[in-house]
Amino acid sequence: MAIIRCPACDRRISSKAQSCQYCHEPQVKLTEAERERMLLRRWRDQLYRARNATYLAMTVVVVGMIWWWLAEPQGLALPIPMTPSVLLGIGVVGYVCAWVWLGWLRFYRKPGRA
Secondary structure, eight states, X not given: OOEEEOXXXXXEEETTOSBOTTTOOBSSOOOHXXXXXXXXXXXXXXXXXXXXXHHHHHHHHHHHHHHHHHSSSTTTOSSOOHHHHHHHHHHHXXXXXXXXXXXXXXXXXXXXXX
């Protein structure tokens, strides 16, 4: 086994790999069934990342709410302190963006879609 460079992304990979682990570019001739499996695996990996982005954004929202609750004055009083408002804003925007990404993957990037 030797270490070679991927022709697509120029990263170092194994010479025995069927595809690049970074950019998923096939390194050997693949049958149609293998190509379909590779595309499906890549799509599932992207869905996994999009779901994790929604979880991360929701965690940021929860941390912002807890911070707001514990900040002076005690409770969810207005005006919102600066740090919780930034966390809430980042979390909500991140959550919406992650759901848009997830919807795009599900409806426009689904493998086998004509």
